[in-house]
Amino acid sequence: MHEAIRSVQEQEHRPDQVVVVIDNNESLLHDTREFFPHVEVVPNDGTRGLSGARNAGIRRTWTTVIAFLDDDAIAEPAWLGRLARHYGDPAVVAAGGKVLPLWQDGRPPWFPEEFQWVVGCSYRGLPQSLHPVRNPIGCNMSFRRTVFETVGSFREGFGRTGQDAAGCEETDLCIRTRRSMPDAIILYDPEAVVHHRVPPGRSNWGYFRKRCLAEGRSKNALVESLGAGAGLSAERIYVTRTLPKGVARALLDAVLRLDPWGLPRAAGILAGLTLTAGGYAAAKLSGAWRTT
Numbered sequence: 001m002h003e004a005i006r007s008v009q010e011q012e013h014r015p016d017q018v019v020v021v022i023d024n025n026e027s028l029l030h031d032t033r034e035f036f037p038h039v040e041v042v043p044n045d046g047t048r049g050l051s052g053a054r055n056a057g058i059r060r061t062w063t064t065v066i067a068f069l070d071d072d073a074i075a076e077p078a079w080l081g082r083l084a085r086h087y088g089d090p091a092v093v094a095a096g097g098k099v100l101p102l103w104q105d106g107r108p109p110w111f112p113e114e115f116q117w118v119v120g121c122s123y124r125g126l127p128q129s130l131h132p133v134r135n136p137i138g139c140n141m142s143f144r145r146t147v148f149e150t151v152g153s154f155r156e157g158f159g160r161t162g163q164d165a166a167g168c169e170e171t172d173l174c175i176r177t178r179r180s181m182p183d184a185i186i187l188y189d190p191e192a193v194v195h196h197r198v199p200p201g202r203s204n205w206g207y208f209r210k211r212c213l214a215e216g217r218s219k220n221a222l223v224e225s226l227g228a229g230a231g232l233s234a235e236r237i238y239v240t241r242t243l244p245k246g247v248a249r250a251l252l253d254a255v256l257r258l259d260p261w262g263l264p265r266a267a268g269i270l271a272g273l274t275l276t277a278g279g280y281a282a283a284k285l286s287g288a289w290r291t292t
Contacts, residue, residue, distance in 0.1 A: 001028075001071040005036055007194075008069060013081030015067075019060045023053045050138075051154035051169045058148055066148075070120070070139035072197040073099070082192035083142045093177060093184040094143045096136020097192025098122045105200035110264035111208070114246040115272045118211045119198045125242035126188060133188040134234045135174035140194045143173075151176045155225075168218040175226050212272050216279020243269055 001020075008018055020036070022029040023044040033041045042060050046052040058066060065087055069075055079097065086095040099121040101107070116123040120139055127133065136142075154169045174186055201207060223232060247266045254262025 001032065002035065003074050004069055004071050005032075005039060007073075007075040007077075008080070009039075010077060011075065011080040012077045013084055015080060016063050017061055019057045021053045021057045021060075023050075024048050047156040049156065051156045054169075055153040055156065058153060061145075064145050065142055066145060067142035068138070068140075069194060070196065073139045073194045074102070074197075075140075076193045076195070079140075079192050079194060082189055086187050086189065087144065089185070091183060091185045092144075092187055093147050093181060094136060094141065094174065094186040095192070096133075096141035096186075096188055097194065098126075098190040099137050099140050099194055099196045102195045102197045103203060104198060105203055108203050109261035110268050111203070112246055112250065112265045112268045112272070114242055114269055115208070115212075117215075118208055118272070119196070119202050121196050121198070122190070124246060125238055126190075128190060130187060130189050130191075132185055134178075135171045135186065136188060138170045139196055140192065141170060147173070147177050147181075151180045168215075168222050172222055172225065175222075179226075208268070208272065209275055212275035213279035213282075216276040216281070217283040219276075220280045220283035239273065243273055 005018070005020060008015060018039050020032060020039055020041045021044055022032060022041065026043075029041065029043055032039075040060065042056065044053040044056045045059075046056050054068060057068075065084065067080060067083055082097060083095045086092045101116060101119055101121040113124040117137075120137065122137060151173070153173075155172050177184055177186070202211075219232065219235065246269045250262045250266035250269065252262070253259040253265070
């Protein structure tokens with residue numbers, strides 16, 4: 001967390017306000033206040049979890065644009081300036097950037113780039129230059145305050161709570177935003193970079209499996225709340241274009257470059273797709289069973 005806070009304090013574009021939210025950890029709250037006496041450190045006064053903590057931070061800010069950085073991420077010095085520049089266009093209501101993994105135990109050679117969303121990072125298939133997107137990545141995003149005033153805050157009940165690997169809270173917010181503000185633009189700027197720590201516990205097959213299953217459940221909850229058209233629009237392109245290309249690339253690596261990890265990467269893509277679809281189907285069937 002200390003590196004995350006320092007990276008914000010050292011931005012070339014100085015932030016007008018820095019709020020650090022501590023989620024139900026009194027000792028960490030005390031220690032952080034003591035270590036950063038000139039930063040506003042507050043407890044999560046809402047529902048426990050990532051969405052509740054973000055909402056607590058929103059309530060304590062007064063700025064017209066609010067940027068979000070996770071406690072295990074480190075922003076490059078130009079990060080905030082790159083995001084801020086896009087708000088010169090009044091149609092832009094949100095902007096996010098690239099998230100690069102900081103593998104604490106080295107990148108597993110079987111881990112496909114197409115599935116870096118598993119560890120909260122940018123993945124193969126995202127735009128390579130400034131481009132509108134459905135939603136930014138949670139640990140590197142910003143919104144106009146008017147978004148929260150218009151459509152409400154992050155939905156508490158989506159997203160992470162403790163060790164739960166669920167997600168989609170930023171997706172839910174962005175879909176609601178586009179429905180209320182049809183002409184709104186949400187941008188992905190790969191030049192606005194943060195580095196996201198990936199601890200050893202998240203670079204193994206067990207976590208990959210857990211996260212894919214949780215993503216499937218989250219997508220089902222999103223569809224149940226907002227409809228399949230909005231909830232799965234980006235996923236259709238990802239599944240029909242990005243993943244087949246990823247499998248082909250991995251197989252070519254195995255055949256042409258004699259890469260021994262090419263086949264495991266191809267298998268990882270297929271396994272990740274199967275697990276995510278399985279989590280989605282299981283959640284859907286569970287919901288259907290409860291209503292009968």
